[in-house]
Amino acid sequence: MIKSMGATQEEYYRSVRMVPYDLVKELVLAIAGVGVLAVLIAAILSSPDVAPVTIAAWAQQDPVDLVTTATNELAGATGSAAYGPPYDSVGPGQSWGPIAPQKWFGVRIPIDSANAFVIEPLQRASFSNTVLGTALAAWQNASSDQQSKWLDAYTKALADATVTDGNVVVVTGDYGPLPVMMSNLLGVAQSGGLDGLLTINGRFYQTDYTQPLLFIGDGGYLSGLADQAHLTGSLWGMMNETGSYPGQTWLWLYTMWYQVFPFNSDTGIIGLNAGNADLGIILLMTLLTAALALVPFIPILRDIPRWIPIHRLIWRQYYAPRKAAART
Amino acid sequence: MSAPSSVGGSTPGKPESWTVRLRQGIDRHLPMDHLLPDRQPYYVGSWVYVFGVVTIAALFWVILSGVVLSFMGPQWWHDSHLGKFFNSLHFWSVQLFFIFMVLHLWGQYFMAGWRSGRAATWMIGVVIFGISILTAFTGYLSQQNFDGQFIALNAKDAMNGAGAGAFFNVLNFGQMYGLHMMLLPIGVTILVVAHIVMVRSRGVVKPIDPEGGAR
Numbered sequence: 001m002i003k004s005m006g007a008t009q010e011e012y013y014r015s016v017r018m019v020p021y022d023l024v025k026e027l028v029l030a031i032a033g034v035g036v037l038a039v040l041i042a043a044i045l046s047s048p049d050v051a052p053v054t055i056a057a058w059a060q061q062d063p064v065d066l067v068t069t070a071t072n073e074l075a076g077a078t079g080s081a082a083y084g085p086p087y088d089s090v091g092p093g094q095s096w097g098p099i100a101p102q103k104w105f106g107v108r109i110p111i112d113s114a115n116a117f118v119i120e121p122l123q124r125a126s127f128s129n130t131v132l133g134t135a136l137a138a139w140q141n142a143s144s145d146q147q148s149k150w151l152d153a154y155t156k157a158l159a160d161a162t163v164t165d166g167n168v169v170v171v172t173g174d175y176g177p178l179p180v181m182m183s184n185l186l187g188v189a190q191s192g193g194l195d196g197l198l199t200i201n202g203r204f205y206q207t208d209y210t211q212p213l214l215f216i217g218d219g220g221y222l223s224g225l226a227d228q229a230h231l232t233g234s235l236w237g238m239m240n241e242t243g244s245y246p247g248q249t250w251l252w253l254y255t256m257w258y259q260v261f262p263f264n265s266d267t268g269i270i271g272l273n274a275g276n277a278d279l280g281i282i283l284l285m286t287l288l289t290a291a292l293a294l295v296p297f298i299p300i301l302r303d304i305p306r307w308i309p310i311h312r313l314i315w316r317q318y319y320a321p322r323k324a325a326a327r328t
Numbered sequence: 329m330s331a332p333s334s335v336g337g338s339t340p341g342k343p344e345s346w347t348v349r350l351r352q353g354i355d356r357h358l359p360m361d362h363l364l365p366d367r368q369p370y371y372v373g374s375w376v377y378v379f380g381v382v383t384i385a386a387l388f389w390v391i392l393s394g395v396v397l398s399f400m401g402p403q404w405w406h407d408s409h410l411g412k413f414f415n416s417l418h419f420w421s422v423q424l425f426f427i428f429m430v431l432h433l434w435g436q437y438f439m440a441g442w443r444s445g446r447a448a449t450w451m452i453g454v455v456i457f458g459i460s461i462l463t464a465f466t467g468y469l470s471q472q473n474f475d476g477q478f479i480a481l482n483a484k485d486a487m488n489g490a491g492a493g494a495f496f497n498v499l500n501f502g503q504m505y506g507l508h509m510m511l512l513p514i515g516v517t518i519l520v521v522a523h524i525v526m527v528r529s530r531g532v533v534k535p536i537d538p539e540g541g542a543r
Binding site: 247 | 368372376378417437447450455458464473475489494497501503530534535536
């Protein structure tokens, strides 16, 4: 039976020599010392703050990529369009055997990317633009077969598109209303209007950037900048920070799994592969974290400290007389 | 009207009082000379013991700089030199906090600090480590800069793949900022206080006995 803590501690230390120790002084000195260190590092090294990517900057710097991305949204060919839960039910989401939490929790943040990122912003922009209004009506009244033909042709033409005075120019072809729609979307985006239109939620205040971030993420502009800044997934992704600053280095174990088998393999093993790496790695890390918490109860793991005599360095004072006594 | 009992004194004959029982429990389990002892076992002399207290010291600076940043609002540090300094102080305090915490964790592992009824102290420490990672993660997501965007776009797949994205939307700045400013720091602070109280109530663990195990 566990006795009261007071009695337990006194009994626990009964034969142990106690010496004066000033805990409060130690804490105050630690706060002062760490404070001086942190202030010095902060003053000398500062911290990273690279300006965020806006849709306006994307549209101005790489208009072909923005128009190609928007066209792919209409074709349902972007990451967002076929993502699956929690944004839509197009994709199945990740699973491992019967374990499919992405599917279990369903579509909780519904986003129809073609409508949300292209059609609805254009509808708002067509308020006083009859040419755009006519183009949108033509698009929406066309059959899905016709839309697919226009999209195929336009997507192919965009591969060789050029930029003139900020406008995307493609060779002449049968693209239906797409060139008018896309040039208007590009114009709205270049003016900064699309940044605002993708955050409209019917209320004055908003703090949710899910839609503009997903749209930017579907394009190649932000990932290109990340590549230049050496932030890509093969370089341990979100553990990094821009410049030479340390990022979330404590995520090294989590990020490492993405670089090794089976999580970097298309085929993998026992159903775990690159396709469901996110789920597999989260499950693995949950297991490892639980194991760390339960170390006191896991044989071998709890015995390693006894086998590896690092404790003899830590408690040199304690072991030194015993060692001397053993010699005599 | 009955006469008042002595101020601050005990109330004899009322053992059923929850207040008395709570006070007696605290007196019994955590007397002040255990909470703030002025003597320690002679073997408490290694630098490894310092890792715990410097982790608390770094947390102090994390919280202090975080309070200043939260008071001035999320835009301040992007536009002001003083704001940038406080953001840098917050950034580097967090880095120091994690360095010290990991050193403390490894130190306690090789000392088998969970022995003699201290398993719960170890387990709470691991939970603090986990919640600290989540707190720092939401902080990186709340930066409102290129790093924040890049981390959010990468992290969404992990969260969504695990099903957590349905409730924990890393692309929602308001949600991440709120969690980072309020709920998670409170969680870390409460657990750190509990961790320290548990350490103090049991006292530091004895050295690993040459004849005994590390259990």
